[in-house]
Amino acid sequence: MESDGGRSGRHDQLVPSGDPQPRRSGSLRRHCRTRLSRLAHTEPGDRSMRVRVGFGFGGSTGPGGERGGDSIFAAVVDDLERLGFDSLWVSERATGTTLDPMVAMAFAAGRTERLKFGPAVMVLPGRNPVLCAKALASLDRVSGGRALPAFGLGIADAAEHQAFGVQRGDRAAWFDEALPLMRRLWTEDVVDHDGDRFHLEGVRVQPKPIQDPFEVWLGGQAPSELRRCGRLGDGWLPSFTTPAMVSDGIHLVSTTATEHGRTIDPEHFGALVPFVHGSMPERFAARLRVRQPDLDPREVVAQGVAGIRSRLEAFVSVGASKFVVFPLDEPSERSSSRSTGNASGGVDAWHATIEDVATECLSLQS
DSSP: OOOOSSTTOOOOOOOOOOSOOOOOSSOGGGGOTTOTTOOSSSOTTOTTSOOEEEEEEOSSOOTTSTTSOHHHHHHHHHHHHHHTOSEEEEOOOTTSSSOOHHHHHHHHHHHOSSOEEEESOEEOTTSOHHHHHHHHHHHHHHTTSOBOOEEEOOOSOHHHHHHHTOOGGGHHHHHHHHHHHHHHHHHOSSEEEEOSSOEEEEEOOOSOOSSSSOOOEEOOOSHHHHHHHHHHOSEEOOBSOOHHHHHHHHHHHHHHHHHTTOOOOTTOBEEEEEEESSSOOHHHHHHHHHHOTTSOHHHHSEESGGGHHHHHHHHHTTTOOEEEEEESSOOOGGGSTTOOSOOOOSHHHHHHHHHHHHHHHGGGOO
16 A cells, blocks of 8 residues: 555555445335345455555544544554554534644644555545645645545545535535546546536646545445446545445445446455444444434444454455544553553553554554
8 A cells, every 4th residue: 555656656555435424215224134245356365455454533433523632542543553554534514623634644744754544435526636636636745645535425424524515415426526626627637628517618626646546535335426426536435334235235345346447446345444442432423323214223333342353354354455544432451451440541542542443453454
């Protein structure tokens, strides 16, 4: 996953898909129970796949937010770089408590030499595609090719829709016009575009990204989202999911890509793997039951750091290889195997959690 620092540089990228989305009729889960071994692009459990493990933060957790601080976020970035994690991910919630992802990524870029970073995920509807393309290209340039573009429609939340100025029913059309336009801005010298939402005449975006291609990952689990990934994305990484659902999703993304004359790299499938530090808090379980009523929350959330590795191995067995480990709650000293008995969750608690995850999971990286 290391870049060669040139325009031909390419990463084995990964991207989380954000907070869980409401389940819809036609759920993939009803169709995937018997398909765990059906992968057109690779054999299940293929150990030649390049497994990568990143670490991310959601909309209600994360150092640097209201319950954290800049010193904690800096310490976390340093730990991820030192311990060998592949990447750092910061969720975008305009109305949440986490840092703005573009600011957090720029901070990480200036503090590290190896660690990659991405938004988990960046909401595209409501953004000016020219300014967004410029910012991400600049970030990739100043970081030496370590930016991981990752986009989504945004969570199903009225406050978030109001913050971005796009109603829920308009998000998909905005996304479908903006993302191809951004790709053109990253690759073409001069762009003219006359669309339903954007009109450009002779627009240039310079400098271009170092990575070529500048690959984009998408999340989501509804069939329409998977087909969008096949049409427009370079990789897929869903959240709050099971190996069976990932297996079926890989098939739909790959099939859709083929129908549109595209190919998705078989290394570009993975999963966001959420965990809680102890037992599942009821507030998380209740929220997941509302959004995914046909799933037991314990099927998609690891209980403690010790439960993460087996989930990663299960996803690898169905053809996934890129992962983001994602805490749903704040750590405390007594939740770690290095507990000192101190219940407060500060720098030491985050150190301990990240070291425990590294010990448990990073040996899977190949």
